[in-house]
Amino acid sequence: MATTNSAADQDTHFFGDVCKNFDYAAQFTKHDSGLLDQIKSCNSVYRFRFPIRRGNGFEVIDAWRVEHSQHQSPTKGGIRYSEMVNEDEVMALAALMTYKCAIVNVPFGGAKGGIKINPKNYTLQELENITRRYTVELIKKNFIGPSIDVPAPDYGSGEREMSWIADTYATMNPGQLDAMGAVTGKPIALHGIAGRKEATGRGVAIAARECVSVGEDMQKIGLLPGISGKKVIVQGLGNVGYHSAKFLAEFGAVIVGLCEFEGAIYNADGLDVDAVFQHRKATGSILGYAGAKQEFKNSLEGLEQPCDILVPAALENQITVANVKNIKAKIIVEGANGPTSPEAEAIFYSNGGLIIPDMYANAGGVTVSYFEWLKNLSHVAFGRINRRFEENSNLNLVNMVEGITGIALTPMQRSTIIKGASELELVNSGLEDTMIRSYHEIREIYKNNPKIDTLRSAAMVGAINKIAVSYQNLGVWP
Incomplete structure (x- = not known):
């Protein structure tokens, strides 16, 4: 779908792009057209x-x-707090969650939520009131529950908002043993x-590392x-961009641009990612950081600088036909949802590039949300039962x-x-393990x-x- 300056078109392109990718991939499968239509369509849209x-x-x-697909229960997906959020975007993100899982x-169907606000414009009390009221509305329509639909954080929301949702759900469902499993991304406490x-x-960083570890593929695009x-x-x-940069640096990559x-x-x-982060926290901007040799007031210019790997981890539609030919990276790892338009992707591949798609690259969040959900249903922390047994067994072996042997190990060993x-x-x-196996x-x-x-x-073929x-x-289908 061609990019356009029309605001109305911009508000309705994202789900269309996801469906376009689905339709293209579906031709490589042998499934009934009715089944494909069922998989592609959003089952429930609650505005x-x-x-x-x-x-x-x-x-x-x-x-x-939006609950995109109930082929697995519960459905799963974050809640986005943004004044730019709209129905098309929420539908697109819900669909991506289905394919991502x-x-x-991960045995979930896809879902997504959105609240059309800028959190910065509201007091803490107002944000809490909005979040709790949103949760009540979901409860009234049976759009939330540990076996129904499990929200999580997304752009503009975090642990604080998830704790309000968990408390509201538990309050309105007294005696429900698994109430804490109604939402993930909660604080540890x-x-x-x-x-x-x-x-x-972390998942984005592992995806990038795994991709560049395959010598055959790197040779084709001209990288070691x-x-x-x-x-x-x-x-x-x-959250996504900072931790992607942090773990990529830990893996040995050099972060040259932010x-x-x-x-x-x-x-x-x-x-130095942490130094830049602290500078922005202190000044409100990454500009003016002493360790930078070049600055660009237009953020998109930063994407066009020399590098091997580009990680767009902000919002959708950042790489389009307007700027893709200026991208110098050989690999794009999509930390955000939908940062590359279909037309830009075709151009990037034709120029010898490789894109690690959002449906896989940013699936680390839902993977660990799945672990949290399992923890909530089992009512026991991972490692609590067996950790000391393992340590005692290992001690006896040592x-x-x-x-x-008569060889004494050092205390560190x-x-x-x-x-x-x-x-x-x-x-x-x-x-x-999930990210590595899924990539291959x-x-x-x-x-x-x-x-x-x-x-x-x-x-997408694998997901379908x-x-x-x-x-x-x-x-449902034979």
Whole structure:
């Protein structure tokens, strides 16, 4: 779909883009057209309005909750707090959640929510009132529950808002044993899980690392295999962008550029992500950071600087036909949802690039949300039952080996071998395994079907096939 300056068209392009990607990938499957239409369509779209008191008057808030597919229960998806949110966007994000969960083998259907506000314009009390009232509206229509629909954080929301949702749901469902499983992304103290906040960014970094580890693929696009030394530009210093940059740097990449809405900075020798983050926190802008060698007041110029990997981790439709030819990166890793238009993607591939699609790349959040949901249903933290048993078993083994060999280990060596896994270590291990296995599932589809020309189409084909099996198992289709 061609880009346009029409505001009305801009408000309705995103779901169309997702459907366009679906239709293109569907031609590589052999499923019934009716089944494909069922998979593609949004099952339930709930739009509602509610008033809140502001000062001496009232304000009416627009909100949505979309359940795209109930082929698996519950449905799952974040709640976006943004004055730019609209029904088309929420439908598109819900659809992406369906495909995302299928790609990483998480047994949820896709959903998404939106509240049309700018959180910065409201007091803490007003935000709490909005969040709790939104939750009540979902409860009244049976659009939330641990076995029905499980929200999570998204753009503009976080642990605080999820704790308000959890409390509201539990208050209105007294005695429900699994009430805390009605929402994920909660604080640890309110039955959240270690590693959830940074999960999406960590998943993006693992996806990038896994992609560049395949020598055959890197040779085709003119890069050496391995993440070490790869130059990376990240757009967005929010939760996803910050943690993507942080973990990529830990893996050995060099963060050469950072972009935010106020502008962009660049240094070919590398930027200190934490230092930039603290500078922005202190000054309100990444501009003026002493370690930057170049500054750009137009944030999109930052995307066009020399690098190996570009990570757009802000909002959708950032890379279009207008700027894609100026992108110098060989790989785009989509930390945000829908940052690359279909037309721009075609151009990028024709120029020898590779795009790791959002449906896979940013699935770390829902993966760890799945772990949190399991924790809430089991009512026990990961590692709590078996950690000390593992440590005692390892200690006995070390003592036996030392007795037989006569070789004494150092205290550091003993503690390293004996140590049992914490909840955070188990979560990170599960996330890493999920991202690695899922990437190679996508790559196998891409590699084994010459007609499939992008990783996005390969990921979508895999998702369609898995969802189709779910519908067939439900007895809906033969």
